[in-house]
Amino acid sequence: MKQLAIISGKGGTGKTTLAGAFACLAKNKIMADCDVDAADLHLLLSPKILEEHDFFGMEKAFIKKDICISCGKCREICRFNAIGKTYIVDKISCEGCAFCAKICPEKAVEMKKNQAGKWFVSETKFGLLVHAKLGIAEENSGKLVSVVRGKAKELAQEKGVDLVIVDGPPGIGCPVMASLSEIDFAVVVTEPTFSGLHDAKRVISAARHFKVEVGLLVNKSDLNPEITGKMKSYAEESNISFLGEIPFDKDVINALIAGKNVVETGNSPAAGRIREIWKTVKDRIYDGDT
Amino acid sequence: MKIAVASGKGGTGKTTLSVNLALSLNRRCCLLDCDVEEPNAHIFLKPKFLREEKCNVLIPEIDFKKCVWCGKCAEVCAYNAIVIVPPSGKNEGTGFVFEHLCHSCGACEYFCPIISSKEASSATEINKEIKPRRLAKSISERGSNQCSGSAKAISEKKKEIGKIEFGRKGKVDLITGRLNVGEIRAVPLIEKVKKNISLNLDAIIDAPPGTSCPMVEAVKGADYVILVTEPTPFGLNDLVLAVEVLRKLSIPFGVVVNRYDYGDDRTLKYCARENIKVLAKIPFKRKFAEAYSKGIPLVEEFPECSRLFSDIFKRIESEMFS
Ligand code: SF4
Ligand code: SF4
Ligand code: SF4
Ligand code: SF4
Numbered sequence: 246m247k248q249l250a251i252i253s254g255k256g257g258t259g260k261t262t263l264a265g266a267f268a269c270l271a272k273n274k275i276m277a278d279c280d281v282d283a284a285d286l287h288l289l290l291s292p293k294i295l296e297e298h299d300f301f302g303m304e305k306a307f308i309k310k311d312i313c314i315s316c317g318k319c320r321e322i323c324r325f326n327a328i329g330k331t332y333i334v335d336k337i338s339c340e341g342c343a344f345c346a347k348i349c350p351e352k353a354v355e356m357k358k359n360q361a362g363k364w365f366v367s368e369t370k371f372g373l374l375v376h377a378k379l380g381i382a383e384e385n386s387g388k389l390v391s392v393v394r395g396k397a398k399e400l401a402q403e404k405g406v407d408l409v410i411v412d413g414p415p416g417i418g419c420p421v422m423a424s425l426s427e428i429d430f431a432v433v434v435t436e437p438t439f440s441g442l443h444d445a446k447r448v449i450s451a452a453r454h455f456k457v458e459v460g461l462l463v464n465k466s467d468l469n470p471e472i473t474g475k476m477k478s479y480a481e482e483s484n485i486s487f488l489g490e491i492p493f494d495k496d497v498i499n500a501l502i503a504g505k506n507v508v509e510t511g512n513s514p515a516a517g518r519i520r521e522i523w524k525t526v527k528d529r530i531y532d533g534d535t
Numbered sequence: 536m537k538i539a540v541a542s543g544k545g546g547t548g549k550t551t552l553s554v555n556l557a558l559s560l561n562r563r564c565c566l567l568d569c570d571v572e573e574p575n576a577h578i579f580l581k582p583k584f585l586r587e588e589k590c591n592v593l594i595p596e597i598d599f600k601k602c603v604w605c606g607k608c609a610e611v612c613a614y615n616a617i618v619i620v621p622p623s624g625k626n627e628g629t630g631f632v633f634e635h636l637c638h639s640c641g642a643c644e645y646f647c648p649i650i651s652s653k654e655a656s657s658a659t660e661i662n663k664e665i666k667p668r669r670l671a672k673s674i675s676e677r678g679s680n681q682c683s684g685s686a687k688a689i690s691e692k693k694k695e696i697g698k699i700e701f702g703r704k705g706k707v708d709l710i711t712g713r714l715n716v717g718e719i720r721a722v723p724l725i726e727k728v729k730k731n732i733s734l735n736l737d738a739i740i741d742a743p744p745g746t747s748c749p750m751v752e753a754v755k756g757a758d759y760v761i762l763v764t765e766p767t768p769f770g771l772n773d774l775v776l777a778v779e780v781l782r783k784l785s786i787p788f789g790v791v792v793n794r795y796d797y798g799d800d801r802t803l804k805y806c807a808r809e810n811i812k813v814l815a816k817i818p819f820k821r822k823f824a825e826a827y828s829k830g831i832p833l834v835e836e837f838p839e840c841s842r843l844f845s846d847i848f849k850r851i852e853s854e855m856f857s
Contacts, residue, residue, distance in 0.1 A: 254573065255545050255546060255573050255575075256544050256545015256546045256744050257544060257545045257546010257547060258546060261769065282745040282746060282747050283543055283544040283545075283744070283745055283746070283772075283773045283776070285544070285768075285769040285772055285773070288768045288769060288772060303613065303614075304613075322641065322645070324639060324640055324641055325640075337751060337783075337784075340638050340640070341613055342613045342614070342638055342640035342642060343611075343613045343642070344611075344640050344641065344642040344645070347611055347642065347646070348645075379746075379747060381746045381747075381776060381779050381780045381783065382746065382747065382748065382751045382780055382783065382784075383747055383748070384747060384748045385745070385747035385748065415545050415744070422719075436828070437828055438827060438828040438830070439578050439828065439829060439830035440573070440575045440578050440830070441828075444573055447573075447716060450716065451716075454717075465824075468821075468824050468825060468828050469825065469828035469829065472828060493821075493824075495797075498767060498797060498798060501767050501768055501769065502767065502768065502798060502799045504768065
């Protein structure tokens, strides 16, 4: 079984659109939406939820009013400023370190389970999708990403599916790290902007840290041909496969508004390019396998 | 006034809006780049950087000469960031602190029972030092007193997680938080960047995208939040989540729809239904996207746009003071 990840240095580069298009083009696969903070892939796939599970994050402190003697100890030691003057814990600020619970002389602090999100297995028009929703203001620690990926892998093995497509979170933080382990090939999606190259380099170095093979792709490449050119030469110099360019194409948005994928709706320039790129990516994933 | 610019997802034009707003204010103001994973405001503003500061957090370190392998520190750590391996047979005891898991809560040092006899006299000092609220309050601030903490077998040391850069361009002071590559803790850095807000200057905060902790930390304490979105199904999905966060935090907010003519009307309908103020609709123009790709702020390339941004301010002010 192979695992393909679509990642980007910053959000809004077209990562999910591409993941959706690959999902449509790949024959036998399972999809995993690991952008759990802003999960959007399901919007392209019209999922029917088969399974729903709770995801528990760090526990949160809760002070039992009737036992608390207002000694102030917990408030003194809490580094996260989570305990107010009236000894009520602010659930958003509490990071669940349990220091207060251990220091309270009256044992008035209870650490309570905290449902930090949900994750789902869904049936979609292109196959099974594992996706999740992190609750608002929760810590995006990568644990939920690991749960989603673990389930996708398990399903793939169970059903004898040979490819998992991972829509990774943007950025370079902890969730991205969790998305990159055990990946066979990562497609880095970027835009030809001044900041795009810089952001792409950061995420590529993260991928290389995990010894993941990467390919670079420039979306909306004609907005700044000069920077697109620079990205191409950067890829060549650094021994990264340059997967191609996708031109700016209004059909991409039109398809999205119709709740579809650009490769489903016809033969726009972008769709054509994405099909070519998919062929290249497919060859790279199964490179060396016979 | 403190205005935060946020967005449920990246790439909607949050930074562009922040920079253009700061430039069209036409009075001294402060722009805080709190998108610390990928700070980009300086690319557009092109300020002169004047100085920088380090941002540290506290991470414990075990002194194996003092440690008696009781395992208390590992036991109290809620994040499993410490492993203690007691000596067995010929093998010496050892221990590890996994820095990426540590949240700098301070529990391990506090509960370590070992205080070396030589330094025992300073033990009361340590307790005093950990206790006062002012010192315990911020994870990033306490480091200056670290020496006296070393009386314990496990004690906290400063670790740099990022930098804060101070720059200026015309009337705009730029304060950028930049997380070091490989670091994952954005929240303490954002907290420290925001400490630089001065009360007598307007502040514009460029918040990190999304709706998890870093975004909440960045918008906390703002007088008003501008949510930037684009009228696509993705944009709307993420806008709804961001609205939920701000309602939970009870911060007043309005929406700016970027590339409004480049999608459908579901976003505007949603705002109308939810009684959310639309502060501005910015049209999609290829020349705007090209200026962006070159790192040029709209108001510099197209001075006629500046009204669009100063109007956003006027709307917010009239809403806040009416
Ligand atoms: S330490 Fe315990 S008793 Fe003291 S104020 Fe906190 S909760 Fe109340
Ligand atoms: S669990 Fe930790 S963060 Fe939460 S209130 Fe207690 S001391 Fe503060
Ligand atoms: S400071 Fe807190 S989180 Fe860090 S190692 Fe010690 S107990 Fe664990
Ligand atoms: S560092 Fe302190 S608490 Fe941890 S095992 Fe050693 S003696 Fe015990």
